[in-house]
Amino acid sequence: MQQFFITGVAGFIGFHTTLALLKQKKDSIVVGIDNMNAYYDVELKKKRLEHLTNYPNFMFYQYDIACQEDMKHLNARHPDVTHVLHLAAQAGVRHGLTHPMDYAKTNLFGFVNMIETCRNWKKLEHFVYASSSSVYGGNTQYPFSVQDSVRHPLSLYAATKQSNELIAYAYHHAFQLSCTALRFFTVYGPWGRPDMAIFLFTKALFEDEPLTLFNEGNMWRSFTFIDDIVDSVTRLLTSPLPSCPFYQLFNLGSSNIHSIKEVLEILERLTQKKARVQQEPAHIMDVPKTHAGLDNQDLVFSSKVSLTEGLERFVTWYKQFYLGA
Structure with missing residues (x-):
């Protein structure tokens, strides 16, 4: 039986993706966590959660990915996780000017804590995580391709997301962990983030x-509707996988x-x-322009x-x- 573990389930993309999985995978267990921080309206997050907790195959923990004890407890309670979707992060670009340690704690230490937890799930098949179009920084070659250099981030948030990609690759190389990075482009829609x-x-x-x-x-911007994102994320997360470990990057955004x-x-x-x-x-x-290049990704993302x-x-x-x- 497939068992899904999703971080940031009370967040915008996390909520929509979890809801879709609960509807699609009624025979699977979906475990979700969120620290419910106050970066934006907590009541909105609670309302999202109310929709998820109506499903009998959903389990929620108010845990923090940056807390080692929280993750150890989850690993012990749910040892049979097969798929991880890591969406929890300190979001926002401008917030990094005044609260840099929020990004270091959640996006750096929290990411390492999360991927270390993945190593202990013996049945894990796939680690999928959120990156961002912000990693392209001041790139002026459009549209952005996953083959482009991403060595010049313009914000702390972008730098942490680029670091996540490097850390994931290192874990793939050292521990044969199958990893997929999703570079999201300006996602919007119902239940969206109040800071956007x-x-x-x-x-x-x-x-x-x-x-x-x-x-x-x-x-x-490549404004991208949430339903199109969810279709791609759930397909990537649940599709049959190659027999050998892999590492891959995708742009998920409207062209x-x-x-x-x-x-x-x-x-x-x-x-x-x-x-x-x-x-x-x-x-x-702020970058002047983002433009998602899909690099023959027709089977991965489609903007409808x-x-x-x-x-x-x-x-x-x-x-x-x-x-x-």
């Missing part, structure tokens, strides 16, 4: 509050790029509100939801969840 631009813009529009637009909105300014214009139409914009220069840690459709779904959810509409 789409959420912040929508909130400001409905509350008639000013919003901040950096560099006049002239930054471009279509849009500006932040365009996103705001679409949100204005969907909310029927006019933004009160405060202009700010580009932030030192357009930006307009995805934003419409997000606004509908936001109105239901926060406005009772």
Whole structure:
């Protein structure tokens, strides 16, 4: 029997992916952990968890990946884990300027603690973990390819994610651990993170509050809808594996790029509100453009939801969840 272990289950991507697995793998056990930290609204995380705990094959622990005792306990309680999806991390780019130790604790020590735990699961088949498009740093060759150099991160967050890839490769080499890194590109959708631009813009529009637009909105992103991400992650996590250990990297992001300014214009139409914009220069840690190159990854990732459709779904959810509409 397959047994899945997922970190960051109360997070945005973790919640959606866990929910999909619970629906797809009704005969499998899904064990999830989250430390429920207050980086953003804990009540939103609790509401996500409520949906997961309705499933009888789901078990949740409020544990921290950076705590060795927590991970030892999980290893003892669940010795038969076959698949790991590691999504827990200290997210955000700007937060690293003021809280660097949060990234060192969770994204570095926590990652090593997690991958060490994987070594003790004798039935483990696959370790899948979240990297980020931020590892491409100031790369100006578009679209980004997994073959590109990633030696110039522009933020502490990006540096920790690049470090995760190097650590995972070292463990693959030393211990024959099969590893897959997923470089996510600007994921959005219902239940999304409150610190992300789409959420912040929508909130400001409905509350008639000013919003901040950096560099006049002239930054471009591969905005990627959550359902497309979940389809790829669950397929990669559960597909039949090669007989020999492997290490692989994938970009998971839409090959279509849009500006932040365009996103705001679409949100204005969907909310029927006019933004009160405060202009700010580009932030030192912001990259001007991300563009996911899929490198013949048709079997790995497919973008089905357009930006307009995805934003419409997000606004509908936001109105239901926060406005009772």
